[in-house]
Amino acid sequence: MKYIIVIPERIFLESRSFMLGDPQNEQFGYFLAGINKENEKSLKLLVHTFVPAKNRSDLKYQSTGGVCPSPEFQMRIYSICKKEGYHLIDVHSHPFDSSTAVRFSGIDDRYEFGDGHEGVFGFTAMWNPDMYHASIVFGQNSLDARIYKSDIGRAVPIDAVKVLRDIVPTSSRGNKYHKKPPHDIKISESITQPVEIPPKKKDSGIGLGGNSFNEHNELYSRQILAFGKAGQESLSRTIVAVVGAGGLGSIVVEILARLGIGEIICVDDDVIEISNISRVLGSYYNDADTSNKKVTILEKHVNAINSNVRFTPVVDTILSPKALGTLKRADFIISGTDTFSSRVVLNQFAVQYLIPYIDLGFGLEPDDQGLRLVSAGGKVKTYVPGNWCFHCLGEINQRELQLELMRNEDKERQILRGYITGIDIPDPSVIFLDMMVASLGICELLNLLVPFKKRKVYIYYDMLSTKLWNIDVKQNHECLICSPEAEILGRGDYLSLEDIRDSAEIDIPEIY
Numbered sequence: 001m002k003y004i005i006v007i008p009e010r011i012f013l014e015s016r017s018f019m020l021g022d023p024q025n026e027q028f029g030y031f032l033a034g035i036n037k038e039n040e041k042s043l044k045l046l047v048h049t050f051v052p053a054k055n056r057s058d059l060k061y062q063s064t065g066g067v068c069p070s071p072e073f074q075m076r077i078y079s080i081c082k083k084e085g086y087h088l089i090d091v092h093s094h095p096f097d098s099s100t101a102v103r104f105s106g107i108d109d110r111y112e113f114g115d116g117h118e119g120v121f122g123f124t125a126m127w128n129p130d131m132y133h134a135s136i137v138f139g140q141n142s143l144d145a146r147i148y149k150s151d152i153g154r155a156v157p158i159d160a161v162k163v164l165r166d167i168v169p170t171s172s173r174g175n176k177y178h179k180k181p182p183h184d185i186k187i188s189e190s191i192t193q194p195v196e197i198p199p200k201k202k203d204s205g206i207g208l209g210g211n212s213f214n215e216h217n218e219l220y221s222r223q224i225l226a227f228g229k230a231g232q233e234s235l236s237r238t239i240v241a242v243v244g245a246g247g248l249g250s251i252v253v254e255i256l257a258r259l260g261i262g263e264i265i266c267v268d269d270d271v272i273e274i275s276n277i278s279r280v281l282g283s284y285y286n287d288a289d290t291s292n293k294k295v296t297i298l299e300k301h302v303n304a305i306n307s308n309v310r311f312t313p314v315v316d317t318i319l320s321p322k323a324l325g326t327l328k329r330a331d332f333i334i335s336g337t338d339t340f341s342s343r344v345v346l347n348q349f350a351v352q353y354l355i356p357y358i359d360l361g362f363g364l365e366p367d368d369q370g371l372r373l374v375s376a377g378g379k380v381k382t383y384v385p386g387n388w389c390f391h392c393l394g395e396i397n398q399r400e401l402q403l404e405l406m407r408n409e410d411k412e413r414q415i416l417r418g419y420i421t422g423i424d425i426p427d428p429s430v431i432f433l434d435m436m437v438a439s440l441g442i443c444e445l446l447n448l449l450v451p452f453k454k455r456k457v458y459i460y461y462d463m464l465s466t467k468l469w470n471i472d473v474k475q476n477h478e479c480l481i482c483s484p485e486a487e488i489l490g491r492g493d494y495l496s497l498e499d500i501r502d503s504a505e506i507d508i509p510e511i512y
Helices: 009-019 071-084 106-113 120-127 221-237 247-259 285-289 294-305 321-329 340-353 398-405 408-416 431-449
Strands: 002-008 028-039 042-052 059-063 066-069 087-093 133-138 143-149 154-157 160-164 239-243 263-267 310-314 332-335 357-366 373-383 458-462 467-470
Touching: 002 009, 002 028, 002 133, 009 028, 009 042, 009 087, 009 133, 009 160, 028 066, 028 071, 028 321, 042 087, 066 071, 071 087, 071 120, 106 120, 106 133, 106 154, 120 133, 221 431, 239 247, 239 321, 247 263, 247 294, 247 357, 247 431, 263 294, 263 321, 294 310, 310 321, 321 340, 332 340, 332 431, 340 357, 340 398, 357 431, 373 431, 431 458
Parallel strands: 002 042, 002 160, 087 133, 239 263, 239 332, 263 310, 332 357
Antiparallel strands: 028 042, 028 087, 059 066, 133 143, 143 154, 357 373, 373 458, 458 467
């Protein structure tokens, strides 16, 4: 089993500041977390909030060499976890350790595992057997993490700590409580923190795409000059979910395949039509004649481009909970759909599972005579969970959302009454605008994975003036999706994935 802890930047910085704020005393607190149990081989603990031991009554003792929470504080947190379905991560500090390989001490071992008495890990495993219990120790320049496995009665190292945006070194040292021998681990997926590109070195034969790097260094040689071998390796280990396999989605898929991404999960239930061929890469006339699925066409196309890239087609709408569940394995989501309903669903999913989400969109508006364009452009919005979300933008058109989710019989009734038109008019689209917006989106995706510039969270491209704008976005602290009170951030599997098409609140019988 691979274990990963995912922490939003705001929570990470808050907890680290508290932990290292007093160089004379160790500090203690708890992360309350959800889980993303992708399969039997991988488990992610998704940090929802940080609860520090701030009051004297929260601590039994505190000094430079040790810290221990009070039984009252412990039981209050344990009870919250049991009642609300949280999993638990104990957090404490070694402020005296300025190394790049902080480690758990003997005192930490006795507290967690016991020494002639029962440790906290064993107690919580019996008291709340459904709860995963892990721990983190902060040093000045590193951290270490481990998780308790009740079936073997000891802890194993956390494989990676993923901080959404920031990056710090980390270490994991084996001891008698660890199943694995001593080794170092690193924080995974630095997001938006600039890094130095290492100097060129002789190829070392590092594995990539299932083969030695030397076999593929020519294929990726120009990219390696830009991002280095480490960057290319990060690409080869990354899973990207692409929602929509039309003009935007097919371009995104092709670029990712040529970049050498590890896996592409592509979700779309549509078939190719004649009007798609001018924009959907990999499609041909015979695909339209035989009504081939878009994802099936892209799977064949990707295999022809780069057989080292795994392509997972999902023939379904993203509004389906089953299809949405396939995205749990993804490291990033990038969407090129043109509906408000898909954005609503993906936005909450990203908040719930702490997965960065990039939304692509474009628009073309001709004049009344159809002789010239009066406006044309695109948007790239990059959401890293823990900050604002798309609901904070106020860009969800509720009327259009209601129309998209309305049952067919209700829509027909509205058409008969004259409240809405019964004719679906397709939006204008051209491949070169799709390519421009898709390329901007891929640039932001790569900047999350292999940081090389300051992150732009909202980019607007005006095609007619050939200009780009960056728009500042602030979190709405009363947001029903991403605010702490919403209880969605990082809750993961605790919240079921629902089909919003069945929601009574969305199904409005009359629209005036």
